[in-house]
Amino acid sequence: MRSNQLVVLAGVLAFGLVMAGCSKKKDASTAANSAADPANQATTPVPVANEVPYMRDLQLSVDAYQKIYKRKPASVEQMVQEGFLASLPPAPAGKRFTLDPATTRVSVVPQ
Numbered sequence: 001m002r003s004n005q006l007v008v009l010a011g012v013l014a015f016g017l018v019m020a021g022c023s024k025k026k027d028a029s030t031a032a033n034s035a036a037d038p039a040n041q042a043t044t045p046v047p048v049a050n051e052v053p054y055m056r057d058l059q060l061s062v063d064a065y066q067k068i069y070k071r072k073p074a075s076v077e078q079m080v081q082e083g084f085l086a087s088l089p090p091a092p093a094g095k096r097f098t099l100d101p102a103t104t105r106v107s108v109v110p111q
Contacts, residue, residue: 052108054089058097059106061085072104 065073076099079085091097095108
């Protein structure tokens with residue numbers, strides 16, 4: 001009798017594990033509604049056609065530098081010299097990245 005109880009218990013546990021692993025699939029209307037809901041949208045911004053490549057990454061690096069070192073970097077070149085960045089990303093042709101020391105905002109200026 002005891003072995004029958006163990007078999008039943010093992011079967012119930014196996015069934016429970018199988019059911020826990022199953023996921024309910026969304027129907028088409030639920031998927032469409034969740035795609036239209038702004039709360040379900042990805043937090044990564046969509047690139048803008050005129051956006052300078054690497055500008056966002058460089059700004060995030062400046063922000064991280066300030067949080068880690070508790071001070072503002074004097075320039076983006078200083079961040080490279082101190083080893084915080086391995087190198088500066090390539091700027092658009094004829095331009096260079098610069099850092100406004102007052103606002104710590106990265107911008108692109110003519111060389």
